[in-house]
Amino acid sequence: MNDLGSARTVGNKSANWFKQPAKARNPLRRSHLRVGVTGLSGAGKTTFITSLINQLENHRKGLLAQRAPFDRLESVRWRRDDVERPFPYLDSIAALSAEPAAWPDSTADFSRVLLDLRFKPQGLLGKLQGARELSIEILDYPGEWLLDLPLLNLSYGQWCEQMAQWLDRPPRDELAAELRARLQAIDPTALADTESLAQLAADWTLFLQRCRTEAGLSRNQPARFLQPGSDVAAQMLHFVPLLQANQHTEAAAGTWWALCEARFNYYRDFIVRGFYDEHFRHLDQQVLLVDMLGPMDAGQAALADLKDAMEAVLESFHYGQNGLLARLLRFRPRIRRLALCATKVDKVGPRQQRAVQQCLEDLMVDRLADVRHGGVEIKGIPLSAIRATRQEGESLVAGLQGKTGWIRYQPGDIPAHLPQSLEVNSPELLPLRPPPGLHRNEPFPHYRMDDLVAWLLGGERL
Incomplete structure (x- = not known):
């Protein structure tokens, strides 16, 4: 996963965000x-x-x-x-x-x-x-970034299960009807198509936007799909929930599962955790x-x-x-x-x-x-x-x-x-x-x- 290795510094660009102010003449005051x-x-x-x-x-x-x-x-x-x-x-x-x-x-x-x-x-x-x-x-x-903090407690498979549950309930079921069918049709163990994955990620972003603007919904994950900020490489947001996957799924390198899981893990461990830590x-x-x-x-x-x-x-x-x-x-x-x-x-x-x-x-x-x-x-x-x-x-x-x-x-x-x-x-x-x-x-x-x-x-x- 060369794209992951080259992007590891992205989440740490703001490590010096809180710089200590210069010392005053009387620090007690x-x-x-x-x-x-x-x-x-x-x-x-x-x-x-x-x-x-x-x-x-x-x-x-x-x-x-x-x-x-x-x-x-x-x-x-x-x-x-x-x-x-x-x-x-x-x-x-x-x-x-x-x-x-x-x-x-x-x-x-x-x-x-x-x-x-x-x-x-x-x-x-x-x-x-x-x-x-x-x-x-x-x-x-952006407050939406806080909504990603629960991802720290989820594996990629668990997140897929959670998204499947969310898409089963109104009004998300209607807003995501066509996209949901496409995600459901993907075999997690099949070889990934990176161009198709990029399009699916873009369509997932549009779905999240509709959830927010048309239905007034607040829980829209991953939050950085809507507001990525300046420290996230666009390619690292190319992942989606695979609705046939669950927390017990395993697949070889190069598959839909392997690529989405790797990028989800990067998002969770470097973007989300980095936001909290820094x-x-x-x-x-x-x-x-x-x-x-x-x-x-x-x-x-x-x-x-x-x-x-x-x-x-x-x-x-x-x-x-x-x-x-x-x-x-x-x-x-x-x-x-x-x-x-x-x-x-x-x-x-x-x-x-x-x-x-x-x-x-x-x-x-x-x-x-x-x-x-x-x-x-x-x-x-x-x-x-x-x-x-x-x-x-x-x-x-x-x-x-x-x-x-x-x-x-x-x-x-x-x-x-x-x-x-x-x-x-x-x-x-x-x-x-x-x-x-x-x-x-x-x-x-x-x-x-x-x-x-x-x-x-x-x-x-x-």
């Missing part, structure tokens, strides 16, 4: 916080990070100025000149402030933010020691953004799939002795705090926003209990990083994407709790455009960004 920001497609990661930087840059003008420790915040510096793969903050600002305004492009790869915060000292001892400094390092990455386990805190309203609008199947997807994601934060990563890895992750945020809650009225967050937590009640029992502090915050609506009486006023002018509408009701059947009335969501007049030198309108930022820094000694 400087602390460092590494925060991962993720969420499944459409959750609003790029908009969130853009708003986070904007709120900190304008800390004297916004709600942050009214709360500790930001009332002592002297200065904020967004570092960009010496940062590898910097977050596209200025591009995002340009999109949001354009005419007409547009939402920034979605996260498709790793990016990194470095923010230096300087706080006024407190008390006599603090004044003698000097200002307290905090460096915040934010890692942005990035995920270095984080101190994690912000997990979830678009709960979209699946509620899409229906029961989308909610059920989101539940399974979020349980797979939260398995990454399970520190108990029986957790997936605890069994697989000899070290414990260092994440100690997790912010779980239902996003885009400005699409419903302020009185219903807490209900959206409650429904999200209802969806994952058992897994959240496991994570808390493992020693992780969890904070649930219904969030709108950039508020696109304004309330007038019982109605909301907003602009629609691709259209001029304004509409007035009344959003659908959100239940106080998510029923166990996962059957809810659609909230009838609208595609809203960003509000006009956004500028980098003014804090963006939002819901509860100040709560989240204050909570993230709440565990730091400032």
Whole structure:
């Protein structure tokens, strides 16, 4: 397998991702916080990070100025000149402030933010020691990549069995009808046709895209088929589930089984595990953004799939002795705090926003209990990083994407709790455009960004 041998360095290009900042004059007065920001497609990661930087840059003008420790915040510096793969903050600002305004492009790869915060000292001892400094390092990455972490516990044959089960259930059975028949017809022990395999991998990618866009499904594996990032050789994504195969299948070199198994193993051992080893386990805190309203609008199947997807994601934060990563890895992750945020809650009225967050937590009640029992502090915050609506009486006023002018509408009701059947009335969501007049030198309108930022820094000694 020459293609495997030549690609072994691909997953390790980012080994120096977390570079240690230069030493300060007084290291006792400087602390460092590494925060991962993720969420499944459409959750609003790029908009969130853009708003986070904007709120900190304008800390004297916004709600942050009214709360500790930001009332002592002297200065904020967004570092960009010496940062590898910097977050596209200025591009995002340009999109949001354009005419007409547009939402920034979605996260498709790793990016990194470095923010230096300087706080006024407190008390006599603090004044003698000097200002307290905090460096915040934010890692942005596609949340779908977390959905691949369960692959670390699967062989290729077991994954084939799992995919066969998924394709047997609606709506995947209808979306994959023709592709499923082609995969079922392949004899795993026959000699492989690399051109046909490449076409099948492309068709599997299209199937995953349809699952996401047409059915609102969240569990789409392998995640890198949809968002490969810049560190994955395209040829290493040329594998598919062989539906005649199972965990007991064996075949000679050169067969469909041997080629797909080798590439799956590379994907699992170097891409998926490399992502965890090099990035995920270095984080101190994690912000997990979830678009709960979209699946509620899409229906029961989308909610059920989101539940399974979020349980797979939260398995990454399970520190108990029986957790997936605890069994697989000899070290414990260092994440100690997790912010779980239902996003885009400005699409419903302020009185219903807490209900959206409650429904999200209802969806994952058992897994959240496991994570808390493992020693992780969890904070649930219904969030709108950039508020696109304004309330007038019982109605909301907003602009629609691709259209001029304004509409007035009344959003659908959100239940106080998510029923166990996962059957809810659609909230009838609208595609809203960003509000006009956004500028980098003014804090963006939002819901509860100040709560989240204050909570993230709440565990730091400032």
